[in-house]
Amino acid sequence: MKAISNTLLILALFLLPACKTDNRQPEPAPAETSTNRTDYHSHAQPTLAVTNHLSLNLKVDFEKQVLSGYARFDIDHQGAEEIVLDARNLQIERVTTGVGEEETEVEYRLSEPNPLLGSGLHIPLAPETAIITVYYSTSPGGADAVDWLEPQQTADKQYPFLFTQGQAILTRTWIPCQDSPGIRITYDATIEAPSELMAVMSAANPQKNDESGLYHFEMKQAIPPYLIALAVGRLEFKPIGDRTGVYAEPSVVGKAAYEFADMEKMLVAAEALYGPYLWDRYDVIVLPPSFPFGGMENPRLTFATPTIIAGDRSLTALIAHELAHSWSGNLVTNATWDDFWLNEGFTVYFERRIMEAVYGKSYADMLAQLGYQDLEADVADLGPESADTHLKLHLKGRDPDDGMTDIAYEKGAFFLTLLEEKAGRENFDRFLKQYFKAHQFQTLTTGEFVEYLNENLIDKYQLDVNIDEWIYGPGIPDNIPLPKSGRFSQVDAQVTALLAGSAPQALETGEWTTHEWLHFIRHLPTDMNPEKMKGIDQAFNFSRSGNSEILAAWFELAIGNGYASQIRPQIEAFLVRVGRRKFLTPLYRAYKENGQLETAKEIYEKARPNYHAVSRNTMDKLLEMGS
Numbered sequence: 001m002k003a004i005s006n007t008l009l010i011l012a013l014f015l016l017p018a019c020k021t022d023n024r025q026p027e028p029a030p031a032e033t034s035t036n037r038t039d040y041h042s043h044a045q046p047t048l049a050v051t052n053h054l055s056l057n058l059k060v061d062f063e064k065q066v067l068s069g070y071a072r073f074d075i076d077h078q079g080a081e082e083i084v085l086d087a088r089n090l091q092i093e094r095v096t097t098g099v100g101e102e103e104t105e106v107e108y109r110l111s112e113p114n115p116l117l118g119s120g121l122h123i124p125l126a127p128e129t130a131i132i133t134v135y136y137s138t139s140p141g142g143a144d145a146v147d148w149l150e151p152q153q154t155a156d157k158q159y160p161f162l163f164t165q166g167q168a169i170l171t172r173t174w175i176p177c178q179d180s181p182g183i184r185i186t187y188d189a190t191i192e193a194p195s196e197l198m199a200v201m202s203a204a205n206p207q208k209n210d211e212s213g214l215y216h217f218e219m220k221q222a223i224p225p226y227l228i229a230l231a232v233g234r235l236e237f238k239p240i241g242d243r244t245g246v247y248a249e250p251s252v253v254g255k256a257a258y259e260f261a262d263m264e265k266m267l268v269a270a271e272a273l274y275g276p277y278l279w280d281r282y283d284v285i286v287l288p289p290s291f292p293f294g295g296m297e298n299p300r301l302t303f304a305t306p307t308i309i310a311g312d313r314s315l316t317a318l319i320a321h322e323l324a325h326s327w328s329g330n331l332v333t334n335a336t337w338d339d340f341w342l343n344e345g346f347t348v349y350f351e352r353r354i355m356e357a358v359y360g361k362s363y364a365d366m367l368a369q370l371g372y373q374d375l376e377a378d379v380a381d382l383g384p385e386s387a388d389t390h391l392k393l394h395l396k397g398r399d400p401d402d403g404m405t406d407i408a409y410e411k412g413a414f415f416l417t418l419l420e421e422k423a424g425r426e427n428f429d430r431f432l433k434q435y436f437k438a439h440q441f442q443t444l445t446t447g448e449f450v451e452y453l454n455e456n457l458i459d460k461y462q463l464d465v466n467i468d469e470w471i472y473g474p475g476i477p478d479n480i481p482l483p484k485s486g487r488f489s490q491v492d493a494q495v496t497a498l499l500a501g502s503a504p505q506a507l508e509t510g511e512w513t514t515h516e517w518l519h520f521i522r523h524l525p526t527d528m529n530p531e532k533m534k535g536i537d538q539a540f541n542f543s544r545s546g547n548s549e550i551l552a553a554w555f556e557l558a559i560g561n562g563y564a565s566q567i568r569p570q571i572e573a574f575l576v577r578v579g580r581r582k583f584l585t586p587l588y589r590a591y592k593e594n595g596q597l598e599t600a601k602e603i604y605e606k607a608r609p610n611y612h613a614v615s616r617n618t619m620d621k622l623l624e625m626g627s
């Protein structure tokens with residue numbers, strides 16, 4: 001997933017003040033250096049009985065905002081007396097167990113619901129039980145994974161839309177399942193949608209609307225349940241290459257196909273680095289703007305925010321990122337959310353390698369330097385000694401969302417860059433290729449990765465690397481391979497000229513891409529007066545940019561520099577339209593920190609109905625709204 005903002009986790013400081021502080025201390029748990037696979041965020045007990053295939057059958061009711069039907073699992077019994085699934089806010093009608101076609105209704109038990117984790121759904125097993133079926137529906141307003149959009153919230157404003165977001169622990173709000181990243185299942189699904197809409201999933205997908213409204217899906221590769229995903233809307237498909245294409249609303253699909261024209265090239269570059277793509281097709285669906293993340297790597301079908309459509313193909317690193325997850329995350333998966341960096345650190349490293357292969361080193365260097373800026377900001381926010389700055393996290397008792405910071409993404413990626421420097425690129429690439437192959441369709445803990453790393457890289461080439469400091473220690477180790485970017489040095493020179501009195505119009509900005517502009521805005525002083533801000537805005541038209549990254553960076557600076565009141569309509573329109581958390585958090589927080597909490601709340605009241613639960617939960621806490 002690409003979700004993070006450099007400032008997101010400061011939130012943690014506002015919420016749960018008491019227990020948060022306690023939880024920041026690493027527990028002297030054996031997990032530190034061992035290979036403990038306990039997932040504290042799931043009720044499932046896979047060592048007793050485990051699910052291995054799901055047949056999902058759901059009807060989509062837009063009027064009631066409910067999904068209803070059943071989830072049937074083939075299970076691996078292992079002699080256990082019960083199997084435990086995760087369920088949160090589900091209306092369970094009945095549960096049956098059986099062998100083959102035969103079904104017998106059984107008495108199930110739901111444990112006391114935990115607000116974060118939901119309940120354990122305990123289903124008794126007979127010695128011959130091979131199949132369990134849960135008949136259920138989602139609750140209106142209670143399925144945090146599912147975003148139900150009114151036609152007004154879509155690009156074309158004619159039909160409703162829905163999408164799901166499972167990561168980290170939300171799949172259990174629309175499917176009762178063993179919702180742990182350490183458990184893999186295959187699935188098939190039958191979805192009944194209104195006849196004018198198309199349904200697509202993280203599976204083999206239709207490319208045309210079926211007037212019956214009935215869609216059947218198969219995902220034959222085993223995946224963790226957080227990667228099960230569904231979208232339903234008025235969709236069209238456009239191919240890009242032989243194995244790649246885009247889905248979007250009719251008015252968006254052409255723009256999306258233009259923007260992502262390099263997808264096939266990226267796929268070829270990725271395969272050249274770390275081995276064959278094992279998921280058949282790679283498509284992207286562009287969702288309405290309330291999607292809370294940049295992208296979500298649902299296998300075969302990345303879910304993406306429309307905010308990466310800039311018109312100039314400048315924000316497509318996100319596609320490289322989600323594509324890279326087809327190896328790191330989807331093929332080899334973190335066993336628990338404490339090992340999240342195994343998904344994201346590897347993916348950011350891999351994303352930059354793809355971008356380097358397709359667009360050259362100077363482009364990848366800019367991405368790395370922006371990433372380093374994000375990392376520094378996050379470490380400052382969290383505190384350099386905070387246990388939340390360890391790569392190996394300690395999220396027991398907390399929302400795994402708390403771990404979605406730039407630590408996992410950027411510190412993780414820089415650690416791999418360091419390993420590359422120490423081993424040499426050729427050796428390191430060989431190591432990674434072998435790592436993906438050796439662990440494909442498996443899950444790994446940090447401890448298991450370290451063992452593999454020691455054996456296959458460190459000892460093999462007799463390298464000296466401070467692995468423990470990087471993985472189990474706080475902050476940014478001294479030997480971080482600092483990125484340098486010649487193109488950003490040129491930007492720095494222009495910032496210097498501006499501060500020395502040059503008129504904004506006189507700056508040399510001719511060849512700049514989005515990344516140079518971002519670097520420029522990030523390096524403007526935070527105490528410029530509104531008059532100066534206005535002059536810069538008039539010269540470069542930042543407040544009316546069609547590029548969401550530039551808008552968000554500029555608005556954040558504007559709020560801090562007292563210029564926001566002059567561009568309030570633009571800021572408000574952006575916050576009401578876009579639900580991507582990476583943009584929302586810094587903007588609302590800037591208002592809050594600059595004594596304008598009331599303004600933030602005023603805007604939020606209008607915007608909140610447009611946000612997915614993931615973003616609503618974060619903003620509710622940030623703005624201290626009771627929900």
Ligand SMILES: [Zn+2]
Nearest residue numbers: 001002344347
């Ligand atoms: Zn990611």
